[in-house]
Amino acid sequence: MQLQELIEQIQQKKSMLCVGLDVDLEKIPKHLLELDDPIFEFNKAIIEATQEYCIAYKPNIAFYEAYGLKGWQALQKTINYINEHYPEQFTIADAKRGDIGNTSKMYAKAFFEDLNFDSVTVAPYMGKDSIEPFLQFKNKHAIMLGLTSNEGAKDFQFLENKGTLLFESVLKTSRTWVNSRQLMYVVGATKSSYLKKIRQILPDSFLLIPGVGAQGGNLKEVCEHGLNSTYGLIINSTRGIIYASQEEDFAIQAAYNAKALQEQMEPYIT
Numbered sequence: 001m002q003l004q005e006l007i008e009q010i011q012q013k014k015s016m017l018c019v020g021l022d023v024d025l026e027k028i029p030k031h032l033l034e035l036d037d038p039i040f041e042f043n044k045a046i047i048e049a050t051q052e053y054c055i056a057y058k059p060n061i062a063f064y065e066a067y068g069l070k071g072w073q074a075l076q077k078t079i080n081y082i083n084e085h086y087p088e089q090f091t092i093a094d095a096k097r098g099d100i101g102n103t104s105k106m107y108a109k110a111f112f113e114d115l116n117f118d119s120v121t122v123a124p125y126m127g128k129d130s131i132e133p134f135l136q137f138k139n140k141h142a143i144m145l146g147l148t149s150n151e152g153a154k155d156f157q158f159l160e161n162k163g164t165l166l167f168e169s170v171l172k173t174s175r176t177w178v179n180s181r182q183l184m185y186v187v188g189a190t191k192s193s194y195l196k197k198i199r200q201i202l203p204d205s206f207l208l209i210p211g212v213g214a215q216g217g218n219l220k221e222v223c224e225h226g227l228n229s230t231y232g233l234i235i236n237s238t239r240g241i242i243y244a245s246q247e248e249d250f251a252i253q254a255a256y257n258a259k260a261l262q263e264q265m266e267p268y269i270t
């Protein structure tokens, strides 16, 4: 997908919401477990209920790999369903990949060519040649971990060298890589106080912001500090939407929570 299409969708729907599709068979409504493919049926119902309020979907690949072949097939059916019925939605394979170049190229082929996602999340620890292979596919994007939402982010990401924090060096260096315009970055909503600083390094990039809802991130702060001239934010909520109810009304409740987040975003989209 071209960035312009994503920006237009944000404008039209007055939303920057991304719905995470992290399906845990222990959390989905019990009546779905009797169906042939409960993971896909759950996703289909969530997508139908939320698509008018969101601009992106983000299945976390771990939740599919955990169920082996059946999980992978459900992932394939889910991405095909979105691409066929809602091609305007930006799709994110949350896989956090990154390896020597030769291997990264195969990860990129898996998510961009075989599954046809618009983007994949990547981890920057192995550097330039582990990320550049993801940037060689037309209209595809790699979303690199910048400053993550979790507690352990402080173990390495805040290490300081000559007044610069490690995550800042990573962001700055990544801008020198080939096709770096195809990079987006993950910044946890729990770290929104750093967004101003991050925007100085990355004024034009899209940021994927997970961590509102279940992890306690503040949507208002994210919008106030993170927006740029093309909006530049994809704000994810997963458990807060897809597990709003574990009863038969799960899709209605998911829509209700997605709409509530969309309405909080609307004033920031002019």
Ligand SMILES: O=C(O)c1cc(=O)[nH]c(=O)n1[C@@H]1O[C@H](COP(=O)(O)O)[C@@H](O)[C@H]1O
Pocket (backbone or CB within 6 Å): 020, 022, 060, 094, 121, 147, 148, 149, 150, 186, 187, 188, 210, 211, 212, 213, 214, 215, 236, 237, 238, 239, 240
């Ligand atoms: O890359 C991510 O999406 C991600 C990065 C990060 O720093 N923190 C984070 O929570 N995530 C993912 O975002 C989702 C958050 O889910 P909820 O906390 O349920 O909204 C999960 O799929 C996480 O793996």
